[in-house]
Amino acid sequence: MAKTSLDKSKIKILLLEGVHQSAVDTFHNAGYTNIEHLPTSLDEAALIEKIRDVHFVGLRSRTQLNERVFAAAEKLVGVGCFCIGTNQVDLDAALKRGIAVFNAPYSNTRSVAELVLAEAIMLLRGIPLKTARAHEGGWLKSAKNAHEARGKTLGIVGYGNIGAQLSVLAESTGFKVLYYDVVAKLGMGNATQVASLDELLRRADVVSLHVPDVPSTRWMIGEREIATLKPGAIFINASRGSVVEIEPLAEALKAGRLHGAAVDVFPVEPKSNDEEFHSPLRGLENVILTPHIGGSTLEAQENIGVEVAEKLVTYSDNGTTVTSVNFPEVALPAHPERHRLLHIHHNVPGVMSEINRVMSENGINIAGQYLQTNETVGYVVMDVNKAYSQAALEALRKVENTLKVRVLYAP
Numbered sequence: 354m355a356k357t358s359l360d361k362s363k364i365k366i367l368l369l370e371g372v373h374q375s376a377v378d379t380f381h382n383a384g385y386t387n388i389e390h391l392p393t394s395l396d397e398a399a400l401i402e403k404i405r406d407v408h409f410v411g412l413r414s415r416t417q418l419n420e421r422v423f424a425a426a427e428k429l430v431g432v433g434c435f436c437i438g439t440n441q442v443d444l445d446a447a448l449k450r451g452i453a454v455f456n457a458p459y460s461n462t463r464s465v466a467e468l469v470l471a472e473a474i475m476l477l478r479g480i481p482l483k484t485a486r487a488h489e490g491g492w493l494k495s496a497k498n499a500h501e502a503r504g505k506t507l508g509i510v511g512y513g514n515i516g517a518q519l520s521v522l523a524e525s526t527g528f529k530v531l532y533y534d535v536v537a538k539l540g541m542g543n544a545t546q547v548a549s550l551d552e553l554l555r556r557a558d559v560v561s562l563h564v565p566d567v568p569s570t571r572w573m574i575g576e577r578e579i580a581t582l583k584p585g586a587i588f589i590n591a592s593r594g595s596v597v598e599i600e601p602l603a604e605a606l607k608a609g610r611l612h613g614a615a616v617d618v619f620p621v622e623p624k625s626n627d628e629e630f631h632s633p634l635r636g637l638e639n640v641i642l643t644p645h646i647g648g649s650t651l652e653a654q655e656n657i658g659v660e661v662a663e664k665l666v667t668y669s670d671n672g673t674t675v676t677s678v679n680f681p682e683v684a685l686p687a688h689p690e691r692h693r694l695l696h697i698h699h700n701v702p703g704v705m706s707e708i709n710r711v712m713s714e715n716g717i718n719i720a721g722q723y724l725q726t727n728e729t730v731g732y733v734v735m736d737v738n739k740a741y742s743q744a745a746l747e748a749l750r751k752v753e754n755t756l757k758v759r760v761l762y763a764p
């Protein structure tokens with residue numbers, strides 16, 4: 354008698370970095386109970402040890418999933434980044450092992466945009482220094498160097514989800530908005546795209562970065578770009594620490610060439626809340642330093658927990674890879690009466706014909722077949738009669754250029 358439903362308690366899920374309880378609840382509600390939920394990240398050695406028998410891992414921006422970790426992760430099927438950025442995961446190392454990676458592209462967008470807008474206003478008013486003095490018993494009542502946001506120019510570098518959301522909030526507050534992006538983008542409201550980064554840096558009173566960590570953004574703001582900023586400008590970075598050279602920024606702030614800065618992300622960030630934070634920006638006036646909390650609101654974290662856990666559950670139950678950041682995207686219907694075979698392979702000529710050949714040679718009729726490829730990997734999904742799934746699994750494993758094969762039993 355063919356097995357009809359998979360024993361979900363055998364699927365091991367490791368959640369790191371205090372991923373919200375909503376993720377655990379989502380897994381439980383879907384029947385997944387074998388969950389280890391840790392409040393912190395793990396260093397490479399500990400992660401290599403722990404990940405060996407894990408099928409799904411969930412993390413945030415701190416945990417590094419590199420080639421060495423993937424090499425040890427023999428059973429890993431999927432990765433959930435419970436955040437927006439995916440630079441902490443070696444996406445190619447995952448792809449070449451047939452491991453799908455998902456993230457939460459929208460759930461903390463608003464949290465970052467709100468924080469940046471608030472910081473821009475605080476910095477325009479010189480609040481960090483004034484509040485520090487007041488806490489010490491001082492009284493800096495003065496309008497000197499304090500400005501309204503109304504009529505000032507905000508320059509947004511990277512007009513994606515966060516940049517565009519910030520643009521809307523900032524315009525409604527009275528900012529004029531300019532933005533620079535490598536892609537031509539429709540401006541929200543009256544926001545205007547400029548042709549070059551230099552033009553944006555020259556024209557904006559407040560500059561805020563919202564680019565991902567990719568090769569083209571690595572150290573994109575250095576000494577030259579900081580010198581290009583307007584004298585008295587305000588500089589905000591809540592994107593990634595690898596985008597800005599911190600020493601020239603600190604020098605420009607110390608020299609009073611810039612009016613202020615807010616920085617949430619750093620080239621080197623403490624690995625835990627117990628480690629000391631070192632930065633040349635420490636102790637500078639009119640500088641807001643925050644410990645990478647742009648997306649850390651309860652609302653965002655709860656939504657992220659549900660969103661990413663649901664993506665992993667759907668992939669595990671059904672094979673759907675829609676919105677994966679590294680995998681060919683396939684949207685699949687339910688398979689109530691059939692077993693489903695997932696075959697992930699190198700995208701080279703001849704694999705599909707070989708798959709169809711072995712299926713036909715073994716007398717296995719394919720009731721439904723779905724295929725999607727990207728440059729390097731092909732993902733083919735086949736629904737078959739329950740009685741044939743074991744034979745098909747074994748046959749498919751032998752196909753040359755196979756990366757991974759899984760069977761999903763009928764629910």
Ligand SMILES: NC(=O)C1=CN([C@@H]2O[C@H](COP(=O)(O)OP(=O)(O)OC[C@H]3O[C@@H](n4cnc5c(N)ncnc54)[C@H](O)[C@@H]3O)[C@@H](O)[C@H]2O)C=CC1
Pocket residue numbers: 437438439458461462465510511512513514515516533534535536563564565566567569570591592593617618645646647648649
């Ligand atoms: N501080 C925090 O806690 C958080 C930080 N982030 C960071 O913010 C980044 C942006 O997030 P989203 O807006 O959701 O991403 P997104 O992908 O929607 O937008 C990024 C934009 O940057 C543009 N871009 C890429 N390379 C560029 C370049 N060289 N020059 C100019 N523009 C370039 C893209 O075309 C895109 O429009 C994330 O990748 C993440 O690293 C995200 C959430 C929270």
Ligand SMILES: O=C(O)C(=O)COP(=O)(O)O
Pocket residue numbers: 413414415435436437438439461645646647648649
């Ligand atoms: O969403 C992102 O990319 C972030 O940077 C937020 O990271 P976190 O989940 O707070 O470690």
